[in-house]
Amino acid sequence: EIPTTDVSTAASTVVLGACPDTPPKLVGPLQVDFFTRRTLDEVRKELKGSLQEGGRYKPTECISKHKVAIIIPFRNRYEHLVHWLHYLHPILRRQQLDYGVYVINQDGDGIFNRAKLMNVGFVETQKYDSYECFVFSDIDLVPIDDRNLYRCFDKPRHLAVAMDKFNFQLPYNTYFGGVSSLSKAQYMRINGFPNTYWGWGGEDDDIYKRIVFRGMSISRPDSVIGKYKMVKHKRDLHNEPNPKNPDKLGHTQSTMDQDGINSLKYTVKKVEKDVLYTFITVDVDAPK
Numbered sequence: 001e002i003p004t005t006d007v008s009t010a011a012s013t014v015v016l017g018a019c020p021d022t023p024p025k026l027v028g029p030l031q032v033d034f035f036t037r038r039t040l041d042e043v044r045k046e047l048k049g050s051l052q053e054g055g056r057y058k059p060t061e062c063i064s065k066h067k068v069a070i071i072i073p074f075r076n077r078y079e080h081l082v083h084w085l086h087y088l089h090p091i092l093r094r095q096q097l098d099y100g101v102y103v104i105n106q107d108g109d110g111i112f113n114r115a116k117l118m119n120v121g122f123v124e125t126q127k128y129d130s131y132e133c134f135v136f137s138d139i140d141l142v143p144i145d146d147r148n149l150y151r152c153f154d155k156p157r158h159l160a161v162a163m164d165k166f167n168f169q170l171p172y173n174t175y176f177g178g179v180s181s182l183s184k185a186q187y188m189r190i191n192g193f194p195n196t197y198w199g200w201g202g203e204d205d206d207i208y209k210r211i212v213f214r215g216m217s218i219s220r221p222d223s224v225i226g227k228y229k230m231v232k233h234k235r236d237l238h239n240e241p242n243p244k245n246p247d248k249l250g251h252t253q254s255t256m257d258q259d260g261i262n263s264l265k266y267t268v269k270k271v272e273k274d275v276l277y278t279f280i281t282v283d284v285d286a287p288k
C-alpha cells in the first residue's frame with residue numbers, strides 16, 4: 001500500500017511592501033563594450049532564469065511602483081539587439097521595474113518610420129498589460145550608468161543626454177532623440193508622435209515641439225548619469241535622410257492635432273514571444 005501524505009500545507013502569505021524610491025542595488029558606472037561577440041542563445045541562457053516569457057520581469061522582493069513598457073523601433077539590427085538585451089535586462093532588473101521589452105519590427109523594405117513604430121508600440125503594448133509608462137529606445141544605445149532610471153517622471157524625460165558619438169554632450173539643447181520616457185497622460189496630451197516622418201530625421205524634434213506646444217517642458221538626468229555608448233554602424237538601407245522632414249518642423253503646431261495617435265493606421269503581421277522580448281512585426285504602409 002502506498003502511504004498517503006497530507007500535502008495540504010497552511011497557505012503562507014508573504015506581504016510584499018512597495019519598492020523604495022531609490023533602488024538599493026544600483027552600481028553606478030558600468031563597463032560596456034560591443035567588441036565581445038554574443039549570440040542570442042548565449043544571452044537567453046544568461047538571463048532566462050529571471051525573466052518571464054515575452055521579456056517580462058517584476059521584482060520578487062517588493063512591489064514596483066513603475067510598470068513600464070520598453071518600446072524599440074526596429075528593422076534588421078539583430079546584432080544590436082543582442083548587445084542591448086545583454087546589457088539592459090540586468091540594469092532594468094536592478095532598477096526594480098515591472099517591465100516588458102517590446103521590439104516593434106517594421107515589415108518589408110519600404111522607407112523606415114521610427115516615430116510611427118513607436119506609436120504602434122504605445123497601442124500594442126497596452127494589449128499585454130496596463131502600462132502607465134513608456135520608454136522609447138533606439139536599439140543601438142546602451143546606458144553606461146544604471147542610475148539613469150528607465151521610468152516616468154512628472155515631465156516627459158530625455159534619457160540619452162551624453163552619447164559617446166556626440167562627445168558625451170547634447171548635440172543641441174532641444175535634442176530629444178535616442179531614449180525618452182513619457183507617461184500615458186503625457187503621451188496622450190501631445191497626441192502621441194507624428195506618423196508622417198518617413199526616412200531619417202526630424203521626428204525627434206517634432207516630438208520635442210509637441211511637448212512645448214502643449215505647455216510642458218522636459219526633464220533630464222545630469223550628464224554623468226546620462227552617459228551612453230552607441231553601437232557603431234553604417235547608414236541603414238531605406239532610411240535615407242528625408243529632405244522633406246526638416247520643412248515639416250515649421251508646421252508642427254498646426255499638424256500635431258491631426259497627425260498622431262488619433263490618425264495611426266497599421267496592421268500587425270506577427271507576434272513572437274521570446275523569453276527576452278516580445279517581437280511584433282507590423283505593416284506601417286511604407287512608401288517604397
Ligand code: UDH
Pocket residue numbers: 072073074075076077112114137138139140141200201233234235236237239
Ligand atoms: N532602426 C532600425 N533599422 C533601420 C533603421 C533604424 O532598427 O533600418 C531603428 C534602430 O532602433 C535605430 C533607430 O531606429 O537605433 C534610429 O535609427 P537612425 O538610423 O535614425 O539613427 P542612428 O543614430 O543612425 O542609429 C544614424 C545614421 C548613422 C550613419 C553613421 C555613418 N557613420
